[in-house]
Amino acid sequence: MLADNEEKNWGRLIKYHRQQQGLKQDDVAVGICTPSYLSRIENGVVIAEQAIYEMLLARLGIDLVHEKEQLTAKRALLETIYEKLLSNEELTQNELLSLESFQTDTFQQEIDLLAGLVYSRYLLSIDVLKEARELLIKLEPLITWHQDRVTQMYIGITTFAHLSHLEFQEIILREEQQQVSNYMNTASRFEQANYFYHLAFAYNRYYSFQQSLFYIDIATQNFSHQYKPLFQLKLYSMKGVILNDLHRFQEALVEFEAGLDLLRNVAAIQTPRQWSSLYNNIAYCYECQGLFKEAMSYYEQANSFYEDLHTVINWMRASYQQGDEETLNKLFIEYPRERFNVLHHQYQWELLKFANERNITLTKLKELEELVFPHFEQQEYYSLTLYYAPLWAAFYEELHAYKQASKCFKLAFIASEKVRQRMSC
Numbered sequence: 001m002l003a004d005n006e007e008k009n010w011g012r013l014i015k016y017h018r019q020q021q022g023l024k025q026d027d028v029a030v031g032i033c034t035p036s037y038l039s040r041i042e043n044g045v046v047i048a049e050q051a052i053y054e055m056l057l058a059r060l061g062i063d064l065v066h067e068k069e070q071l072t073a074k075r076a077l078l079e080t081i082y083e084k085l086l087s088n089e090e091l092t093q094n095e096l097l098s099l100e101s102f103q104t105d106t107f108q109q110e111i112d113l114l115a116g117l118v119y120s121r122y123l124l125s126i127d128v129l130k131e132a133r134e135l136l137i138k139l140e141p142l143i144t145w146h147q148d149r150v151t152q153m154y155i156g157i158t159t160f161a162h163l164s165h166l167e168f169q170e171i172i173l174r175e176e177q178q179q180v181s182n183y184m185n186t187a188s189r190f191e192q193a194n195y196f197y198h199l200a201f202a203y204n205r206y207y208s209f210q211q212s213l214f215y216i217d218i219a220t221q222n223f224s225h226q227y228k229p230l231f232q233l234k235l236y237s238m239k240g241v242i243l244n245d246l247h248r249f250q251e252a253l254v255e256f257e258a259g260l261d262l263l264r265n266v267a268a269i270q271t272p273r274q275w276s277s278l279y280n281n282i283a284y285c286y287e288c289q290g291l292f293k294e295a296m297s298y299y300e301q302a303n304s305f306y307e308d309l310h311t312v313i314n315w316m317r318a319s320y321q322q323g324d325e326e327t328l329n330k331l332f333i334e335y336p337r338e339r340f341n342v343l344h345h346q347y348q349w350e351l352l353k354f355a356n357e358r359n360i361t362l363t364k365l366k367e368l369e370e371l372v373f374p375h376f377e378q379q380e381y382y383s384l385t386l387y388y389a390p391l392w393a394a395f396y397e398e399l400h401a402y403k404q405a406s407k408c409f410k411l412a413f414i415a416s417e418k419v420r421q422r423m424s425c
Contacts, residue, residue, distance in 0.1 A: 008044035009109040010053045010064070015042035016109075017060045028059055071111055074102065078111075082118050082153065085125055086194050087228055096122075110150055113142055117153045124157070124164050136161060145183070152187045155180050159198045171202040193223035193231070200238060207382060207422040209245045216242055229266040233259050233274065237281055244285045246423075256282045276306035284314060292322035309335070313345045316352050317387070328356055344381055347372040351388055360395050366404065368392075373411055385415040 018028050025035040025042075032055045033041075033048070040046040041056070054064045081095050091099070099122060102115035116139050123132035136158055143154050162171045174180055181199070184192050196219035203212035216239045223235060240255035259278050263270060283298030299315035302308070312335050319328040332353060340346045354360075354368060369392055376385045389412040396405035 007047045007053065009111070010057070011041045011044050012109050013062075013067070014038075014053070014056050014060065017062060021060065023060075028056060032056055032059070074111055075114065078102070078114050078118050082121065083190070085118070085121050086156075086190065088230055091122070110148075113139060113150045114153060117150070117157055121157045121160065124160055127164075129161075129164055133161060133165075147183055147186050151183050152191065155183055156191060156195055159195060163198055163201060166205075168202040168205045171199060172206060172208070175199060189222045190226060190228065190231075193219045196222060197234065197238065200242070204238070204242055204245065207419045209242055209423050212242045213239070213246070229262060230269045233262055233269060233278075236262065237278060240285070241281055244281075244288060247288070249285055249289050252285050253282070256285065272306035276302045276308055276311065279305065280308070280311045280314065283318070287314070287318050287321070292318045296322060296324065296327065309340050309342070309345055313340070313348050317348065320352050320356060325356065328352070332356075343375065344379065344384065347375060348384070348388075355391065355395070360398065362399055362401055365392065365395055365399070365401075369404075369408065377411070382415040382419050386412055386419075389415070
């Protein structure tokens with residue numbers, strides 16, 4: 001006897017092909033079962049004997065044994081593609097062509113849902129975010145919320161979609177209110193590790209560092225004894241970032257060093273982006289400790305592997321704090337404002353340029369304050385507020401504008417309180 005879910009899929013398949021051929025239930029059911037019984041089979045209300053499915057499908061010109069073989073092969077290929085996407089591995093041309101050929105707007109069977117979900121995950125991996133979200137919205141009403149592959153893939157893929165759109169709170173609220181991780185209990189340990197890694201990432205970006213640490217440890221436990229070096233590197237890096245945010249700097253550096261050791265010894269993951277990302281994290285760890293010279297050195301190394309404007313802005317900020325005007329001026333020349341397309345990068349560039357030139361006027365201070373700090377607040381860039389607001393307050397104090405200075409100190413205090421509240425959760 002087939003599993004219940006699979007038999008329901010055969011019922012849906014019968015209905016789909018019957019409608020495609022323009023046949024009524026009476027036409028298909030005659031001599032096999034009653035039309036009302038066929039209706040219940042098609043809608044998954046009853047589970048019939050396998051012989052009934054075989055006869056009904058045969059009447060529609062479909063060989064059940066061949067169909068099962070085809071679906072088994074299709075499911076295996078989708079699982080292979082999905083695991084490669086989770087592992088950040090490139091798909092072969094044949095895999096991509098197969099995945100695209102599986103796409104259908106009918107979603108008559110579980111396999112169609114799986115194909116749609118895996119395709120949406122592929123779209124997310126190549127940053128086609130709008131089309132991926134539209135497909136996920138179309139699939140959402142068909143999710144049954146059981147411990148099945150469709151639900152598990154839907155949870156994993158929508159979590160990644162929320163991360164891609166920087167919707168961290170949506171991930172956190174869904175887990176806290178619905179405990180969707182319970183649906184993942186029967187998924188592979190690697191899938192569970194991926195989900196908890198993404199959950200840790202969301203909590204970290206939401207400044208809830210203790211919760212983030214809790215989930216990265218769960219991810220690491222689920223991943224133990226598996227050989228996927230790129231994901232292992234992500235775990236080392238993420239835990240280092242979290243520990244750094246908790247000001248446990250030496251422990252953070254231990255994680256980063258483990259990542260470097262892995263990167264040095266596994267050629268398959270030695271890409272410029274991976275080197276750059278890890279060195280950038282190390283640099284930021286030193287910057288947070290006030291070791292700006294060391295931070296500058298690592299930011300420079302990071303940018304030499306892979307030019308990243310986020311790293312450049314960090315390098316500029318560390319150079320300013322170190323008082324290294326020569327390096328900072330070189331960076332301003334090499335990286336003018338128009339090269340940056342992320343708004344908070346542009347704003348930091350303007351703040352640092354103004355601060356470095358030291359041509360401080362009350363008008364310009366107010367202009368930049370009113371432009372930049374509301375954006376930092378709206379986007380919850382509390383770490384940026386905590387650095388730049390006190391700097392601006394100091395400039396106001398130099399001009400004896402104590403009311404404005406007080407306002408900036410208040411912005412920093414509010415930001416620190418919000419971070420403290422989230423860290424205590």
